[in-house]
Amino acid sequence: MTDIHHEHVSHESEEKAHSGLNTKVIWKVFWILLGVTIFEVSISFTSLSKDILLWTFVVLTIVKAYYIVGYFMHLKFEATPLQWSLLLPFVLIVYLIFIAIYEGTALGLTPY
């Protein structure tokens, strides 16, 4: 009985070390996400220029996405081929953002 218990514990600690996540890291990520969100809401009431606000929000959103995907979804600790296979397709999304926003802005400037 003690033997089994011992084996179980060592397996557990090995798994934890391998996965790179523990409750301490999880709560740290939670505080980062909460802090960034509170910061975003509070600067939205300041009189900073629209462009500065927009780019701050975009950058902070990517920061939050990094922590959610990297730590909560565990992608930071997965094999490199898997990381590349899942993230590379989003180059197409960046391209779509560029053409769609460019098109929308151009149409907005066209008198009708």
Place this chain on the structure above:
Amino acid sequence: MSTNTAVATAKSNVWGGGSSPFKTRWGKLYMWIFLVSDAFTFSSLLIAYGSLRHRFTHIWPKPNEVFTHFPFLHGHIPLAYVGLMTFILIMSSVTMVLAVDAGHSLNKKAVLRWLGLTIIGGFMFLGSQAWEWYHFIKGSEKGAYVLADGRFARTDDLEPGVLKFHDGTMVEGTEAQALISTATKNIVGANLEENEYGNTPLFANFFFFITGFHGFHVFSGVLINIIVFILVARGFLDRKKDYELVEKVGLYWHFVDLVWVFVFTFFYLV
């Protein structure tokens, strides 16, 4: 030493099967592939929103003048409520990752506790969204007017008798009364054809579609979490000695949280 042997074996077996380049199990891999495709769907919706917002930027409503309600409080409190919804969803993401963590050590009781809290968080988020939809659809007391000259003017419950235009100018008193009496249309609340927030149906359409599509994801996530909760409670995963199922629904739940982070920024903040 043992790793070296493993690498050598994997290399010689590359075309003969037996190697695992992604070093993960197929269930999690399939969930990842589904989530990438779902991310493309949400990206397309948000990009369509951005594109048309840039097209109609001269009449597009300002989100912090639309979502100003907070339960039990009077007055304009923009963004506080969606901030609270974001907090609820991030919190339920944390409880989910703690459930996955407990699953790694086959701790059934802890998995049930954290998964149960995740389900409660999901219901709280859905309730918050229903409350927000209700206020969005119901609108203000007087709504907005389409004036005789075609201009679009909003009223404000806190400042009766004042008409507000999109460019920030205001009209009040008898002048406002005269404009209202000759107005061609009064719009109160929001539906798919018109809304009091701006002179374009697109804003409400995108609101209903994007937050609705996301809310449906949350709803199905809660259902799947409940199914997994029952399976765990009945000892299904204990018999298999394998809590991978919790990891898979965990991935889906975090994805729903991730999408909300983007909706929060591009629908409410910007």
